[in-house]
Amino acid sequence: MVQSIQVRLGNINFINCLPLAYGLKYRGMEQGVDMIAAAPAVLNGLIIEGRLDISPVSSIIYALNRDKLFILPNLSISASGFLQSILLASKRPITELNNARVALTTKSATSRILLKIILNKAYQLTPEYFPSEVGLQTEVLKEADAALFIGDDALYAYHNKIPGCYYYDIGQEWRKLTGQAMVYALWVVTREFAESQPGLLQKVYERLTAGFAHGLANIQAAAACETYVSPFSAGQITDYLQLLNYTLTPAHLQALLTYYELAQEMGFIDGVPELNFASVE
Numbered sequence: 280m281v282q283s284i285q286v287r288l289g290n291i292n293f294i295n296c297l298p299l300a301y302g303l304k305y306r307g308m309e310q311g312v313d314m315i316a317a318a319p320a321v322l323n324g325l326i327i328e329g330r331l332d333i334s335p336v337s338s339i340i341y342a343l344n345r346d347k348l349f350i351l352p353n354l355s356i357s358a359s360g361f362l363q364s365i366l367l368a369s370k371r372p373i374t375e376l377n378n379a380r381v382a383l384t385t386k387s388a389t390s391r392i393l394l395k396i397i398l399n400k401a402y403q404l405t406p407e408y409f410p411s412e413v414g415l416q417t418e419v420l421k422e423a424d425a426a427l428f429i430g431d432d433a434l435y436a437y438h439n440k441i442p443g444c445y446y447y448d449i450g451q452e453w454r455k456l457t458g459q460a461m462v463y464a465l466w467v468v469t470r471e472f473a474e475s476q477p478g479l480l481q482k483v484y485e486r487l488t489a490g491f492a493h494g495l496a497n498i499q500a501a502a503a504c505e506t507y508v509s510p511f512s513a514g515q516i517t518d519y520l521q522l523l524n525y526t527l528t529p530a531h532l533q534a535l536l537t538y539y540e541l542a543q544e545m546g547f548i549d550g551v552p553e554l555n556f557a558s559v560e
C-alpha cells in the first residue's frame with residue numbers, strides 16, 4: 280500500500296493571517312495537512328530545521344537561506360505604508376533615541392532589521408538593541424526606552440496607547456524612506472519538498488490561494504468569529520486587514536529587493552539573493 284504523505288504546513292497565528300486561516304478552516308482544506316500555527320520566528324526556525332515543508336516566513340529568512348528555499352508566487356504579507364501592526368512605542372520622540380535602549384520583539388525577523396535600517400538611514404541613530412519576548416508595552420517599557428512590536432501585540436499597543444508615549448508606524452516610516460511598499464512575509468517551500476513532491480506542492484498551493492480567496496471574500500464573517508478569541512472589535516479587525524496586501528506583484532518584488540539591498544548595506548545579509556520561485560500555478 281502506498282502511504283499518503285502528510286504535508287507539514289506552517290501558518291502565522293496572528294490576525295494578519297486570519298483570512299487564510301478562516302478560508303482553510305471553513306472550506307475543510309486543513310484536512311490532510313499537519314498545520315502548525317505559530318509566531319513567524321517559530322515558523323522561520325522550523326522550516327530551516329526541515330521540520331516544515333511549506334510556510335509563511337519573515338521575508339529576510341529567504342535571503343538568509345536562499346539555497347534551501349523557493350518562494351511561492353503571488354503570495355505575501357505586504358502593506359503599502361501605514362499598517363498598524365509594525366509599531367515602535369517610545370518614551371521619547373524618535374529623534375531622541377540615540378544611546379537609548381530599544382527592545383526588539385523576538386517574534387519577528389524582518390521588522391527587527393527594518394527598524395534598524397530606518398533608525399540608521401532616516402534618523403542616523405544607532406541605539407542599543409536588545410531582544411524581548413514580552414508582548415505587552417506597559418511591561419517592556421519598564422526596562423526599555425522604546426520597543427518594537429509586531430502582529431497582534433502591535434495592534435493591541437496601537438489601540439491602547441499609553442498617554443505621553445510616542446508611536447511610530449514602521450510601515451509608514453519605510454514608505455517615507457523609500458517610497459515603496461514593504462513585503463514582511465513570503466510563503467516558501469523547502470527545495471527538497473518542491474523537488475520530491477511537485478504534485479503535492481501544486482495541490483497545497485491551490486488550497487492556499489483558494490483559502491485566501493475565500494477568507495478575503497468573507498472578511499466580515501471571519502472578523503466576527505475572531506472577536507470571540509481576540510481583544511479587538513470586528514470593525515478594528517476589518518479596518519486592519521484592509522491595510523494589508525497578500526499578493527506579490529512586480530512592484531512588491533522591487534520593494535523586497537530594495538529592503539534586501541539596505542539589509543546587505545548594513546551587513547545583515549551577505550548579498551541580495553536571486554528570487555527563485557517554485558513552479559506552481
Ligand SMILES: C=C(O[C@@H]1C=C(C(=O)O)C=C[C@H]1O)C(=O)O
Nearest residue numbers: 319337364387388389390430463
Ligand atoms: C505585517 C506583519 O507581518 C509580519 C512580520 C514579520 C517579521 O517582522 O518578521 C513576519 C511575518 C509577518 O507576521 C505583522 O506581523 O504585523
